[in-house]
Amino acid sequence: MTAQHLIAPETVPRILLVEDDDEIAAMVIEMLTENGFEAAAVGSAANMDAILKKQSFDLVVLDGMLPGEDGFSICRRLRASSTIPIVMLTALGDEINRIVGIELGADDYITKPFHPRELIARIKGLLRRASYGAISPPQQTAMQFAGWQIDPILRQLVNPQGVHVSMTTAEFDILLAFCQNPGRVMTREQLLRLTHAGTAGPVERSIDVHISRVRQKIESNVREPTLIKTVRLGGYVFTPKVEAY
Template identity: 50%
Template structure:
């Protein structure tokens, strides 16, 4: 089945360029110019990934990203024309799965889209694979990517939060460096001053109700990285 991409950018020329380029590379592309178009497109038909510009008329990209993430686990790739790291960090905090600064090479955009889709595929577990993780009263169901709190409440997870939690659960009680976490969750190396993993750990801690000042689940190991301190049980 052809993946359906939704491009949200007020630059009509860029939308047409991306629709042509991505269409020639096997994707079906819908383009809209603002938040109203985004919500209308999502109501009409399923979307596999949203490419969301930061600067938009009306609600900006960060606002739309936060609202969309609260409603849906659809992967989000943010575009920003501003070279400010703060925008990128806030975008990740709002729930974006990746970001790409403008101007960009379309081939890099294509590579990132394919990488995100590979990482976020919700394929059923194969025989012999882990179907459920249990830790500190929490349960992560792999098949439907549902996280259940100790009190039975379902906690929504974005795609990047799910990947990060899955990595911690597969490497319990082991210190994982930021570079290692970035490689395992996003398939890329860290750049100098890259804080994306710190942002994602912070988001995941909030989901797990883990106070960063006295973290008991995901602990910071100074100058080394992070560690999931809980004992993990696996169900196959």
């Protein structure tokens, strides 16, 4: 895998399930296949690494508790080198684990027991946001702000030094929503509707965690942010001037 993750619209989406419970793995693979996906399952980090060296996938469904390296460690490692959408699927359902999963780079977090149709819906939503299956390229223009450049088509963010900055699907969608609405106070609910970034947990906490991660990547001082400002009892506002380029 490379740091850039682009999905070809003419191909069938390929899902990799990392799950050590054979019964759950068989059920999920069957459900994915019935819904038009190509899917493969492995039971450990080592097996995941081996298959990723040979094949490419469009999304990873990742169990939290695995033999050897656990899902949270795998999530961190995947995110360090790829923007591939990641869904955590785990029995660890308390809020702390949800937040940790998001902070490590997961795009969504589903707890066991789960409804298979919910998992399919979440996967389809993430793939849509990753531009899978678009009939034609979206009519969106690359923009620049405070020396940064963001390209909605290529889904790339470039810093003022010309270096590409890796972002999760949710992080990119939030920053893009801000760039498309500069100077406008955006509530958490509005950001959720625009990006679906809150599906992994409570709306307020999920949005706040994602925005914190975006700030870490674009702000010169995260303790005193100047680009994404918090509006008390309102939400957030993106302050820089945004221009097409």
